[in-house]
Amino acid sequence: MKPKREIKFRRIRRLKRWMRPLPRRSNIHRYPVLKWFSKSAYNKTFLWSFRGSAIIPALFFGFWVAMLPIVGIQMLVVFFLALLFRANLPVVVALQWISNPLTMGPIYFADYRIGMEILKLVGVEYEMNKLLKPNYDWANFSYADFLSLLDTFPPMMIGGSIIGIFLGVVAVFLYKGMCKLYKSLDEQIE
Numbered sequence: 001m002k003p004k005r006e007i008k009f010r011r012i013r014r015l016k017r018w019m020r021p022l023p024r025r026s027n028i029h030r031y032p033v034l035k036w037f038s039k040s041a042y043n044k045t046f047l048w049s050f051r052g053s054a055i056i057p058a059l060f061f062g063f064w065v066a067m068l069p070i071v072g073i074q075m076l077v078v079f080f081l082a083l084l085f086r087a088n089l090p091v092v093v094a095l096q097w098i099s100n101p102l103t104m105g106p107i108y109f110a111d112y113r114i115g116m117e118i119l120k121l122v123g124v125e126y127e128m129n130k131l132l133k134p135n136y137d138w139a140n141f142s143y144a145d146f147l148s149l150l151d152t153f154p155p156m157m158i159g160g161s162i163i164g165i166f167l168g169v170v171a172v173f174l175y176k177g178m179c180k181l182y183k184s185l186d187e188q189i190e
Contacts, residue, residue, distance in 0.1 A: 011182075015050060019090060037079060047082055047089040052179065057087035059175055060168035062095030067164035069108055069156040071099065107160075114162055115155030126155060 041047055046054055061081045065074055078092045099107055112132070119126045129152050130136055131145055 019050070040083075041079070041089060044083065046086045049088060052175075054086060054088040055091060055175060056172050057085040058082065058089075058091035059095070059171040060165075061085060061087060062092040063098075063168040063171055064161065064164035065092075066095050066098040067107060067111065067167065068160040069111060069153065071104065074099070107163075108156060110163060111156040111159035112152055113159065115157070115159030118158050118162060119155055127151075 062078060065078050065081065068074075070077060074096045075093060078096060079089070081087065082089045082092050116126065116128065129148060131149060132152070
């Protein structure tokens with residue numbers, strides 16, 4: 001029978017090994033946007049806590065913001081959300097890497113389509129962007145047409161919020177379930 005203290009420290013060592021590639025309290029000043037707030041972030045210990053009370057909001061808000069079409073300001077948004085909701089900063093920042101240049105296309109397309117369907121369900125008539133229609137004549141394309149993509153922002157925000165909130169809720173339930181399973185396995189080991 002192993003003492004509880006040894007089991008607890010083994011769990012902490014395993015968690016630290018998994019979290020090694022994430023931002024740390026000591027190197028927050030190296031991140032482009034977060035370096036402006038590094039002194040404040042360093043002094044707020046709750047940003048670095050791996051307790052459930054800090055991980056749960058980090059998972060929820062991290063997934064939600066990762067699905068929104070706000071590339072370029074995601075890190076700043078999640079930093080302020082982490083401060084506001086006392087969430088774990090490394091986890092919430094790591095979740096922003098979901099929307100990277102390889103995954104942005106499919107994520108934003110899904111955001112747009114789901115947002116358009118939601119708008120249709122609530123009775124709002126919203127014209128589909130001409131560049132996204134299947135019968136668009138690409139032979140007559142001009143770069144000025146890119147400005148017309150600005151009208152895709154409202155449905156993408158709605159769709160991104162729906163997807164992000166759904167993924168955030170699923171992540172929180174999976175986290176809680178995994179914590180219960182892990183604790184029950186630790187108790188069986190004793």
